[in-house]
Amino acid sequence: MPFEPPYLHPDYRSTVLRAPRRELVRLPAEWFHHAAGPSFGRIPVRPEDADLTRQHLGEPLGERIIVSGRVLDSDGRPLRHTLVEVWQANAAGRYLDPVDDHPAPLDPNFTGAGRCLTDDQGRYRFVTVKPGAYPWRNHANAWRPAHIHFSLFGTTLASRLVTQMYFPGDPLMPYDPILNSIPDPRGRELLVARFDLDTTVPEWALGYRWDIVLRGRGAAPLEAG
């Protein structure tokens, strides 16, 4: 399954001591992959969680954007009323997280965390600001391309997905060991949103479109990698 990253990808240094070294145990899909996934019903989702620009008294700095798309399973069915969680750096490339010590400013009007449920057609939509690139210490002069983190549940154990969405044309993508852990360029392409004039709201915000496909019952088991 060349579209999935392996666990061990030494260019991303943190994998070296964290990727399992033993062979993963294979179970029949009916026992395991198709078993019920986690139930997200306890996670609170408020209507204002989908607009990351309106969670404080003022508006955050940065380029206002709309990110929207559909959540489908790999059998082509829309996933209705499923939870989508997002989190990101602010426009300066700084996370609100206390672990982040990058010397770029925090924005008092931006948390950078959102949630929404997909609608009857499996659509989601967030309003936010475009996240900035930021340095990390993986290697000399290492910078993460701008990205938004996504977490999705689906219905089965195998459909649970945490991933990252990238922006088209970002010059940092070819240098990023996390994105390039996916060996096949077609797999990497699946993580890049496209600029979309139909999602763009005139005089207000640029629109990006990104569809997300979760593993359905017909999906082949992954290589142990």
Place this chain on the structure above:
Amino acid sequence: MNPTPSQTVGPFFGFALPFEDDANALAPHAAGAVRIEGQVLDGAGEPVPDALLEAWHGEQFARCRTDAEGAFHFTLSKPEAAPGAAPFLNVIVFARGLLRQLCTRIYFPDERAANDTDPVLARVEPQRRHTLVARQDAGALHFDVWLQGEDETVFFAL
């Protein structure tokens, strides 16, 4: 359609993914509540302070971020066993350095007979099965997640 590939949860999710009472699918003193405590460790035996674990069975769901010592805890009830199987909790581990999640299970130490005949445990090499069974400590079950090492936890292929 090709599934969207996975990427790491990264180190900076702690301000975003936790929610109120996330680690407690049940109130800690509710009838039948079982507390499970443990640590996530890397191949050097160092704690992993930036992991996120999710545990569930049925409608019960708990999420816990590891602390600076790599420690986590959950409160859930012990599930009913399916016919011919031992009761277990599903666990998913996300972390910085994990490009995909890891899936494991927590089995119960007081279910020795059921564990001995469980069809999933039967697919695991006998000398590694203990990594899937919690240990009874005072007042809580204990379950460590070793991402690597001599006692690497058994993970299941997605």
